[in-house]
Amino acid sequence: MNMNFLDFEQPIAELEAKIEELRYVGDDAEVNINEEISRLQAKSRTLTESIFSNLNAWQVSQLARHPQRPYTLDYITRIFTDFEELHGDRAYADDAAIIGGVARLDGKPVMVIGHQKGRDTKEKIRRNFGMPRPEGYRKAKRLLEMAERFKLPVLTFIDTPGAYPGIGAEERGQSEAIARNLCVMADLKTPIICTVIGEGGSGGALAVGVGDRMLMLQYSIYSVISPEGCASILWKSAEKASDAAEALGVTSSRLKELGLVDEIIDEPLGGAHRDPEDMAGRVRERIMEHMDQLQRLPLDQLVAARYQRLMSYGEFVEK
Amino acid sequence: MSWFEKLMPSRIRTENKEKRTVPEGLWSKCPDCDAVLYRAELERNQEVCPKCGHHMRIGARRRLDLFLDPEPREEIGAGVQPSDPLRFRDSKKYIDRLKAAQKATGETDALVAMRGQVKGIPLVAAAFEFGFMGGSMGSVVGERFVRAANSAYDHNIPLVCFSASGGARMQEALFSLMQMAKTSAALNRLSRAGIPFVSVLTDPTMGGVSASLAMLGDINIGEPKALIGFAGPRVIEQTVRETLPEGFQRSEFLLEHGTLDLIVDRREMRERVASMLAILTHHAPISG
Numbered sequence: 001m002n003m004n005f006l007d008f009e010q011p012i013a014e015l016e017a018k019i020e021e022l023r024y025v026g027d028d029a030e031v032n033i034n035e036e037i038s039r040l041q042a043k044s045r046t047l048t049e050s051i052f053s054n055l056n057a058w059q060v061s062q063l064a065r066h067p068q069r070p071y072t073l074d075y076i077t078r079i080f081t082d083f084e085e086l087h088g089d090r091a092y093a094d095d096a097a098i099i100g101g102v103a104r105l106d107g108k109p110v111m112v113i114g115h116q117k118g119r120d121t122k123e124k125i126r127r128n129f130g131m132p133r134p135e136g137y138r139k140a141k142r143l144l145e146m147a148e149r150f151k152l153p154v155l156t157f158i159d160t161p162g163a164y165p166g167i168g169a170e171e172r173g174q175s176e177a178i179a180r181n182l183c184v185m186a187d188l189k190t191p192i193i194c195t196v197i198g199e200g201g202s203g204g205a206l207a208v209g210v211g212d213r214m215l216m217l218q219y220s221i222y223s224v225i226s227p228e229g230c231a232s233i234l235w236k237s238a239e240k241a242s243d244a245a246e247a248l249g250v251t252s253s254r255l256k257e258l259g260l261v262d263e264i265i266d267e268p269l270g271g272a273h274r275d276p277e278d279m280a281g282r283v284r285e286r287i288m289e290h291m292d293q294l295q296r297l298p299l300d301q302l303v304a305a306r307y308q309r310l311m312s313y314g315e316f317v318e319k
Numbered sequence: 320m321s322w323f324e325k326l327m328p329s330r331i332r333t334e335n336k337e338k339r340t341v342p343e344g345l346w347s348k349c350p351d352c353d354a355v356l357y358r359a360e361l362e363r364n365q366e367v368c369p370k371c372g373h374h375m376r377i378g379a380r381r382r383l384d385l386f387l388d389p390e391p392r393e394e395i396g397a398g399v400q401p402s403d404p405l406r407f408r409d410s411k412k413y414i415d416r417l418k419a420a421q422k423a424t425g426e427t428d429a430l431v432a433m434r435g436q437v438k439g440i441p442l443v444a445a446a447f448e449f450g451f452m453g454g455s456m457g458s459v460v461g462e463r464f465v466r467a468a469n470s471a472y473d474h475n476i477p478l479v480c481f482s483a484s485g486g487a488r489m490q491e492a493l494f495s496l497m498q499m500a501k502t503s504a505a506l507n508r509l510s511r512a513g514i515p516f517v518s519v520l521t522d523p524t525m526g527g528v529s530a531s532l533a534m535l536g537d538i539n540i541g542e543p544k545a546l547i548g549f550a551g552p553r554v555i556e557q558t559v560r561e562t563l564p565e566g567f568q569r570s571e572f573l574l575e576h577g578t579l580d581l582i583v584d585r586r587e588m589r590e591r592v593a594s595m596l597a598i599l600t601h602h603a604p605i606s607g
Contacts, residue, residue, distance in 0.1 A: 163530075165550030165558045170568060173578050174549040178530040182503035187511070202487075203499060203530045203549070210500045224487045224496040224527070234409035234489060247407055248492045258404065260493050310504040311465065313497035314458030315404035 006062050008051060012270075015044040048270050055219075058242035060251045061227055063219040064198050065161075068273040070280070071130075072099060072114030072157040075197065078280035079287070080105055080112060088139060092172065095136030097128045097160070098208070100143040102152065106288060111147035113140050113208055114157030117198075130199075131164035134177035137207050141181050144188055153191040153291055156208045161226065163204030178207040185210035186310060187303050191294035193287055195265070196220040196252075197272075212306050213290045214260070216252035217283070218267040222260075223250040260313075263290075349373055365585050374542050374585055376522055378424065379431040379448035382481050386444055386589055387435040395432040395443065395470055396463035404458075405492055413490040416452060424450045428459035429484070432467035434474070438593040438605045443471040446481040447528070454484035456528050457491040461498030464532060468505040468516075477515040477596050478506075482533040486526020499531035506535045515599040517592055520547050520570070520579070534578070538595060540588075541570030541579045 005013035019040050022033055055063070063069070076083050080103035088094040100113035115132065118124035147154045163174055185192060185208075192211030200209065200222030216222060225233075227245035232238045255261040265286050268275040294302060347356050351373035361368070365385055366375040377385075383392075407413040421427055429452060432445035445467045447454040464480070471478040487495035509516055518536030520529070522545035530549050533539075541547060548568040556563055566572050573579045583591050593605050 163549060165555045167555060167559060167561065167563065167567070170548050170550065170555065171576050173534075173576070175529040175547075176534040176578060178549070179499075179503055179532070179534040182500050182531055183507040183510070183535060186500070186504035186507045202496060203527055206496055206499055207530075210504075222493060224492050225489055230409075230489050236410075244409070247405070247409060248489070249405055250492075255493060258493070260497065307504060307508070310497075310501050313494065313501045314461050315402050315491070315494055316458045316462055317400050317402045319398045319400050 004068065006059070006066065008055075008059050008062075009048075009270075012044060012048050012051065015040060015047060019044065045269070052270065056242070057221075057245035057249070057251050057254070058227065060219050061221050061241075061245050063271050064221045066271060066273050069198050070272050070276040071119070072116050072159060072197065074276055075157060075280050075283060076103065076112055076114070078277065079284040080110070081107075083112065086139075086143060089135040089142060091135070091138060093133075093135045095128075095133050095139060096126050097130050097132040097164070098136035098140055100140060105155070105284075105291070109150075109152050110291075111143055111152040111154045112157070113143055113154065114197075115160040115205075115208070117159060128164055130160045131162060132160065132204060132207075133164050133166065133169045134172040134174050137163075137177035137181050140208050141177075141184050144181070144184050148188050148190050151190060153193070153295065154188070154211070155287060155291075156192065156194045156211065158194060158196040158200050158205045158209050158222075159198035159220075160201045160204045161199055162201035163207070178203050181207040182210055186307065189299050189303055191291060191297075191302060192306075193290050193294070195283060195287065196222050197283075201226060210306075210310070212294050212302060212309075213262050215263050215265055215286060215290070216255065216261050217265050217272060217279070218252055219271050220252060221245075221250040222252075222255060223248050350375070367585050372543065372584070374522065374544065376449055376483060378450060379426065379429075379446035379481075382446040382521075383431060383433055383435075383444055385585075386446075386479070386481070386592075387433065387437060388439070390436075392433050392435040395434060395445075396466040397427070399459050399462045399466070400427050401457065401459045403490075404494060405490070407490040407492070409490075416490065420451045424448055426451050428463070429454045429456070429488075430460040430463045432463050432470075434470055434476075437479075437589060437596070440477070440593055440596050440600070440602060440605070441474065442477045442479055442596065443467045443474075444479045444481070447483040449483040449523075452488060452490075453486075454482075454528070455486060455488035455495070456484060456498050456502075457488035457495045458498065460488075461495075461501045464498075464502045465505045468502075468509055471514055471516075472509055472512060475512075475514060477517065477600060478509060479517045479519065479592060479596075480532060480536075481519045481521055482524045482528050483521045484524055484526070484528035484533075486528055496527065499527050502532040503535060506532060510535075510537070515596060517596065519583075519588070519592070521545050523547070525549070525551060536580075537599070538581075539579045540592070541573060541582045542585055542588075543570055543582055545570045547573055547578075 083103035117130035118127040227241040231240035231244040272279040349368040352371035
């Protein structure tokens with residue numbers, strides 16, 4: 001089994017393996033098998049298109065967590081220039097699970113904040129699998145307030161399984177750190193654009209996810225609880241994660257339908273990790289468009305509109 | 320009747336049907352010290368064990384009843400009632416869970432809010448009903464809370480909230496998560512207007528409620544030994560694979576770590592909150 005491919009992608013993996021094999025043969029054999037290769041490539045493409053046109057919520061969840069999926073820094077390096085990472089909450093520590101700093105987007109000054117997962121084991125541990133501790137959120141808060149002071153639009157990238165459930169995190173006020181950010185973002189006097197690039201894990205995601213625009217990559221997810229967590233509580237079995245993912249409606253398309261997301265940014269065929277360059281280009285283009293729209297609004301209107309938007313969340317009946 | 324019972328004189332004989340069982344609800348047992356307590360006395364003592372001081376969980380209406388002056392009282396947002404935007408279904412339908420919770424608690428959702436007075440100080444008070452799906456916060460809780468906050472804003476009077484909640488309501492998925500942002504934004508507006516918000520965290524206050532409205536008090540008060548935290552103790556134990564320290568995530572622990580301002584016994588709550596609110600709003604001292 002090819003680990004670069006997920007379970008449901010195995011038929012594609014098999015085709016790709018065959019193509020590789022043929023290429024290898026083609027190198028030393030006299031026969032021209034280029035035709036055969038391009039035939040198989042076309043087949044692989046069609047197969048990918050057909051598999052990806054019909055993904056269920058659980059398959060999308062797996063894509064959102066794909067080990068090769070581009071993370072915040074992969075976007076930062078491709079979208080921005082002059083990025084300088086700023087560290088620490090000025091009180092306790094620097095949390096590597098959240099990164100942030102000043103940068104330029106198309107030459108214009110901005111503040112960038114995002115969750116950061118690690119690629120290899122060592123980095124994964126250093127970044128705590130993208131699960132922030134209170135100091136991470138407090139660093140984000142510091143940068144948010146700085147952005148307001150210096151009139152920098154804020155771009156956040158969301159990609160976390162959730163806030164870290166640890167002893168120290170509780171001791172240092174995980175709840176308070178998250179709650180405080182919700183307040184700060186609610187009326188920060190500068191535009192905020194939030195983009196879910198991978199996993200939007202509950203309060204840990206929302207703590208850098210309150211803004212004027214909510215964008216989601218096509219195969220990213222956003223949920224109040226992980227499908228596994230929900231399944232183990234409501235179905236009493238983590239095996240039912242697939243059912244839970246469906247019921248929770250974690251996908252970008254479902255959340256768009258429900259009016260909780262403004263825009264879906266389509267991914268390249270097979271997912272963002274198949275072509276990070278292309279993906280970053282698409283994200284850049286959409287962020288610039290929204291930033292342009294938001295910067296035309298007077299600040300008091302911008303903040304009032306954000307407040308109205310927050311107040312509009314919820315579905316209930318009035319009796 | 321067995322031969323043995325026949326032997327007994329009739330005056331000491333008890334028929335099976337009228338066994339000398341304690342009438343339902345006359346006695347309670349303290350879950351902490353195991354003392355058997357007379358219900359009426361426990362009620363008089365605001366559901367605090369007279370033997371060991373253990374604070375038992377109480378419902379939203381009882382809570383507000385103990386806290387507010389008898390008059391005036393005006394409920395806020397009662398007409399806001401739950402729907403099922405996702406037609407959520409796990410082992411049971413969400414709609415059925417709602418109906419069962421409504422039947423069990425007599426409430427339509429997990430938050431009750433009222434405008435009233437405490438010792439003559441006008442305010443808005445809200446309380447979570449833990450018996451209603453674990454006090455979980457969905458769209459109705461969020462909306463009622465915001466209406467309570469807005470009422471406080473409009474009348475320029477303080478807001479007090481007694482939280483008791485397992486967190487966000489899973490059955491409303493991302494709508495529930497967004498209530499964290501919604502309630503926090505409403506509180507931020509109060510804060511900017513210089514209107515006090517007192518958050519009383521009672522057993523238990525966890526997850527999305529803890530990580531939003533409950534932690535945002537100008538004054539955060541804990542009831543003794545209440546479980547308060549972001550992640551549940553079991554989740555933490557599974558994640559860190561360590562035994563949790565004694566008293567972890569209890570009010571006393573949070574006080575020590577700087578999250579709570581103070582711990583207040585339920586029987587003194589009314590007086591002490593009133594007194595602090597009088598100071599924050601420049602009222603004359605509360606007498607009696």
